[in-house]
Amino acid sequence: MSTMSGAHDLVVVGASAGGVEALTRLVAGLPQSIDASIVVVLHMPPDTPSQLAAILGRAGALPAFQVDSRRAIEPGHIFVAPPNRHLVVDDGHLDLETGPRENSARPAIDVLFRSAARAYGRRVVGIILSGVLHDGALGLAAIKMRGGITIVQDPEDALFAGMPQSALNASPVDYCVRTNEMPKILLQLTSDGSAGKSPMAAPLPEGLEPSMHAADEPRHGSTPKQSNAASGLTCPECHGSLWEVDSSGPVRFECRVGHTYSVDALLSEQGKTVEAALWSAVNLLQERAGTFRRLSGSVSANLAASLEERAVDSEQHAETLLRLLYRIIGK
Numbered sequence: 001m002s003t004m005s006g007a008h009d010l011v012v013v014g015a016s017a018g019g020v021e022a023l024t025r026l027v028a029g030l031p032q033s034i035d036a037s038i039v040v041v042l043h044m045p046p047d048t049p050s051q052l053a054a055i056l057g058r059a060g061a062l063p064a065f066q067v068d069s070r071r072a073i074e075p076g077h078i079f080v081a082p083p084n085r086h087l088v089v090d091d092g093h094l095d096l097e098t099g100p101r102e103n104s105a106r107p108a109i110d111v112l113f114r115s116a117a118r119a120y121g122r123r124v125v126g127i128i129l130s131g132v133l134h135d136g137a138l139g140l141a142a143i144k145m146r147g148g149i150t151i152v153q154d155p156e157d158a159l160f161a162g163m164p165q166s167a168l169n170a171s172p173v174d175y176c177v178r179t180n181e182m183p184k185i186l187l188q189l190t191s192d193g194s195a196g197k198s199p200m201a202a203p204l205p206e207g208l209e210p211s212m213h214a215a216d217e218p219r220h221g222s223t224p225k226q227s228n229a230a231s232g233l234t235c236p237e238c239h240g241s242l243w244e245v246d247s248s249g250p251v252r253f254e255c256r257v258g259h260t261y262s263v264d265a266l267l268s269e270q271g272k273t274v275e276a277a278l279w280s281a282v283n284l285l286q287e288r289a290g291t292f293r294r295l296s297g298s299v300s301a302n303l304a305a306s307l308e309e310r311a312v313d314s315e316q317h318a319e320t321l322l323r324l325l326y327r328i329i330g331k
Contacts, residue, residue, distance in 0.1 A: 008125045008189040009036045009075060010089070012116045014109030014139070016043040016131025018159025020055065022179050023129065027060040027078060029183030036190040038062065038078040039087065039094065039116070041107045043131065047085035053080045067094050068136060070306075081107035088115040100258030101237065103135040103265040110260070113139025122147030125189055127182065129153045131163030134262030137170035138252060144171050147188055151175040151182060166264070235259050238270035271328075278325045285318035 003017035014301040019042050027038070044050055050066060056078050057064035064078035065071075067087060071079070071094050080091055081087035085096040086107050109128070115138060116124045126143035128136045130153060144150045150173040155161035168176060173186055230241035235255035242261075244252040253261045261269065292311035296304035 007191070008114055008123055010073065010120045010123055011036050011038045011125045011127065011190075012089075012112055013038060013040045013127045013129065014042075014113065014131070014136040014163070015040070015129035016105075016109075016133075016135065016160070016163055018130030019043070019158060020052065021130070023056060024059040025179040026127075026129070026182050027056050027062060027064075029180065030060055030062055032061040032076060033315045034062070034187065034190055035075050037073045037075055038094050038185070039073075039081075039089070039112065040078060041081045041087055041109045041112045042230050043085050043107075043109075046106065048081050048083060050080070051076060051307060053078070056080065060230070067096060070095050074188075080114070083107075086111040088112060089117065089119045090115065098237075100255075100260070102258075102260040103262055104131060104237075104269055105135050108260075109136035111137035114142050115147040117142040117148060120148070125151065125186065126147035127151045127153075128163055128167040129162070129179070130158035132160050133162050133264045133268060134166045136163055137166040137262065141171035142175070144173070149174050150200050151177065151185065153182075154162065154178050162264075166262070233266075236266070242266075275325065275328065278321055278328070282321050282325065284317050285321065287315045289314040289318070305309075 013023065013026070023042070040056070042050075042052055044052075053064040053066040056062075062076060062078050064080060066080045066082050069080060073079070073089070073092055073094060079087075079094055082096070084098075084106055086099050088095050088111060089095055089216055097111070099106070099111070102110050108270065111128055116126070117139070124143050124146070126140045126148060128140055128151075131322070140150050140152070150167075150171075152167045152173050152175070153164045155164045155168070158164050164176075167173065169269070175182075177185065231244040231253065233242040233244075233253065234240065235242055237259050238255060238257055240255040240257060242255050245252050245254055251263055253263075253266050289311040292307040292314065296307040296311075299307065
């Protein structure tokens with residue numbers, strides 16, 4: 001447990017699509033004297049250098065840094081997750097992990113939020129900003145259950161309302177406000193806690209305990225996931241079995257090695273897999289037609305006619321799949 005002082009001295013923020021704009025407005029209203037640390041996860045491409053720390057540092061009075069190794073948490077600073085690494089809170093420090101993706105994201109908001117809830121309890125303020133799908137919803141619920149304060153950007157204020165709305169659907173929140181209202185709330189919370197109403201909460205339900213979460217299991221010698229209890233679905237990334245976990249909130253799906261999906265994220269990834277399979281099938285059918293025609297040039301006339309007929313059939317099958325594929329993409 002960290003030794004930092006203050007009513008609420010750790011603010012964790014999650015964002016995705018449209019999040020840079022929302023983050024910029026948020027940090028622009030925070031003074032250098034704020035008695036809390038701001039830790040940010042923004043979904044980003046894994047192989048693209050991030051300029052988020054520089055952007056946030058220019059947007060307001062607080063210095064902003066990308067976390068590249070284990071680092072002590074300091075008040076009055078903004079810390080940003082790097083691409084392709086989970087950012088976790090551990091004993092007054094921030095650490096990086098290369099664990100499995102959650103909701104197809106690394107860094108994932110849920111990973112940061114769960115670790116913050118475990119380490120800081122009621123001293124955490126969790127914020128969900130603009131984004132799509134479901135990442136952060138269960139993590140914010142974990143913060144709430146540990147007695148922390150939860151804030152969600154008003155979906156009408158967000159460029160992309162999916163993540164804020166998912167967080168609102170997952171559990172009760174303390175504040176649902178526009179980003180320009182958040183700095184005032186944070187200043188109250190970090191000075192004397194007068195804006196916070198959450199009581200000290202009971203321990204998290206079993207399904208939300210970090211030791212029971214797929215992404216945390218590789219650190220332990222055993223797993224509660226038994227083959228005969230799997231959901232019958234497969235992980236879109238590693239193709240292992242998925243377990244359906246209902247932890248008194250939104251259902252999530254987890255595989256043995258730790259890939260984790262909300263229902264929305266799983267449907268999205270399944271859709272990508274279906275599309276990729278159909279494109280591959282179209283390509284193979286067109287190649288097959290080309291192969292039949294290539295062979296027809298070196299055989300008898302009767303056999304060449306048969307090969308041409310098979311080439312036409314393959315092309316027709318490819319065209320049928322293309323029409324189905326365009327219908328799926330258009331939905």
